[in-house]
Amino acid sequence: MGYGNVSERLKQPPQVGVSVVILALDPDSEHGRLWLPLVRRVRQPFLGCWALPGGDIRADRTLAQSAYEALESTTDLHPSYLEQLHAFGGPDRSHGGLPMVSIVYWALVGQAEAGDFAEADNVRWFPEDELASLDIAFDHREIIAYALDRLRTRIEYPDIAAKLVGPTFTLRQLHGVYEAITGTVLDLPNFRRKMLGSGELEETGDVLREGRHRPAAVYRYVPRKDAPAHPYAYAISGSRLAELDARVRAIAQRDTADAERGADDLSALTTE
Amino acid sequence: MGYGNVSERLKQPPQVGVSVVILALDPDSEHGRLWLPLVRRVRQPFLGCWALPGGDIRADRTLAQSAYEALESTTDLHPSYLEQLHAFGGPDRSHGGLPMVSIVYWALVGQAEAGDFAEADNVRWFPEDELASLDIAFDHREIIAYALDRLRTRIEYPDIAAKLVGPTFTLRQLHGVYEAITGTVLDLPNFRRKMLGSGELEETGDVLREGRHRPAAVYRYVPRKDAPAHPYAYAISGSRLAELDARVRAIAQRDTADAERGADDLSALTTE
DNA sequence: TCAAAAGTGTTCAGGATACACCCATGT
DNA sequence: ACATGGGTGTATCCTGAACACTTTTGA
Known part of the structure; x- marks a missing residue:
């Protein structure tokens, strides 16, 4: 050698x-x-x-x-x-x-x-x-x-974050990932609208209960057919x-x- | 071998x-x-x-x-x-x-x-x-x-195009490059505003005469200090x-x- | 009934688009 | 003077930011 x-x-x-x-x-x-x-x-x-x-x-x-x-x-x-x-x-x-x-x-x-x-x-x-x-x-x-x-x-919204957070997630969890990654503060209401509006999130039907407050809907990420990304x-x-x-x-x-x-x-x- | x-x-x-x-x-x-x-x-x-x-x-x-x-x-x-x-x-x-x-x-x-x-x-x-x-x-x-x-x-505006077109150029030339590259039609007035607004174009002082019409101002590309790009x-x-x-x-x-x-x-x- | 988070509505400012218009020039 | 492209002004639309607000739950 x-x-x-x-x-x-x-x-x-x-x-x-x-x-x-x-x-x-x-x-x-x-x-x-x-x-x-x-x-x-x-x-x-x-x-x-x-x-x-x-x-x-x-x-x-x-x-x-x-x-x-x-x-x-x-x-x-x-x-x-x-x-x-x-x-x-x-x-x-x-x-x-x-x-x-x-x-x-x-x-x-x-x-x-x-x-x-x-x-x-x-x-x-x-x-x-x-x-x-x-x-x-x-x-x-x-x-x-x-x-x-x-x-x-x-x-790019929302694929990367979805991969980090796991197969299913609430919008708040996804929101947390974004804030963690970017280091910025994101308005939660606007964030959820943007995510939902992307057409790449699908409701699983489940909800996540974790406190004495309203449970959150659980979503999964579904890539759209167009948008080849990378x-x-x-x-x-x-x-x-x-x-x-x-x-x-x-x-x-x-x-x-x-x-x-x-x-x-x-x-x-x-x-x- | x-x-x-x-x-x-x-x-x-x-x-x-x-x-x-x-x-x-x-x-x-x-x-x-x-x-x-x-x-x-x-x-x-x-x-x-x-x-x-x-x-x-x-x-x-x-x-x-x-x-x-x-x-x-x-x-x-x-x-x-x-x-x-x-x-x-x-x-x-x-x-x-x-x-x-x-x-x-x-x-x-x-x-x-x-x-x-x-x-x-x-x-x-x-x-x-x-x-x-x-x-x-x-x-x-x-x-x-x-x-x-x-x-x-x-x-990304306007650096790439500027490199293709050469060291100096008129806004119409730059516009042509964009249209050639993207294959789309871009509104010329808006294009020039956007380019000028980017703060990365500088007038050379020269003009280009090439027809029986008003001559075009010649610009050069000046990268800004911030914006590290890639x-x-x-x-x-x-x-x-x-x-x-x-x-x-x-x-x-x-x-x-x-x-x-x-x-x-x-x-x-x-x-x- | 109340705290806490889920989720909705509304306003507002800035940027992009569309397009009407004026300006400078050579013939 | 007029055709041609250079260049400016402006109304309109759309997106994103900000934030007040209503809803649903567990305790």
């Missing part, structure tokens, strides 16, 4: 990997803040630091599938939304002189899905506002910042999720060894 | 390259349509087909710089705007079994800059609406479609362009041989 000296490595074809920024709502803090899982690096460089989950790219998968799979094998999460964020490269990423390119996806998981996940030693959820004091590997801090910025600015996004829902899961599992059985290397994003270039 | 059989190649790390979709206004058609340069492939696969200009990624350059450089070495164009579009990968791109990832940028050049370019045998400009009848390599047809869609939808975009202007040019030229002198391989995007994997 050893490459030659640094100037020789500059000529090498770059390594490529996928990484994923997974965002969810922190269920503990009641006023809704975002948090995300990071994995602890078990190799140099940045040994012991926290990094985005990631993995390799394989020729027989889509990039999005590779990202999805990397996520599964490292965190057991099944995101309901996955979209390519950006490809990162350049000289400052070339640790040890070998060029490194990461194709970064961002994912959203609902609170229910995030609950699935049993916290392991080397994977942990961090609230957004506690990242500052953390040792973060590579340029992953910037990448996370970029993902958060994207979430806040590219937020063409290369990868909204996983219902049958498509099942299909993808099956496919990923089949592959995983065949070569578990490969899949387990998921957490070692970028590690190949550092076995010096 | 030879790899083993197909199943062995599946395990190889993917090849990575940059490609660029360069968009400009066709000066011939007076009602303003878009066109773009493509390069003819001189190797298998898709020998003789037309492909996006592209090149390799080097560890000592930014991805954007790699794209810029690939563009220079293949087409002599100096785009005034360069932004990452998307990274493409996946099984359908694995010609010969070797995984291939392309990081695609899109670029805008003004009519003046497009004029610099002397048309060579293996590089030619094609109007947007003549692509259908063309033999296009790889999935570059889809990529072009995606870039055009992005141009049409992500158009964080990872790469707007090249003035001093930054010069600096980049110098750096690229210095590198090019040192290893011209490498730079000249720019047009052979993806070709490495096909030397069977």
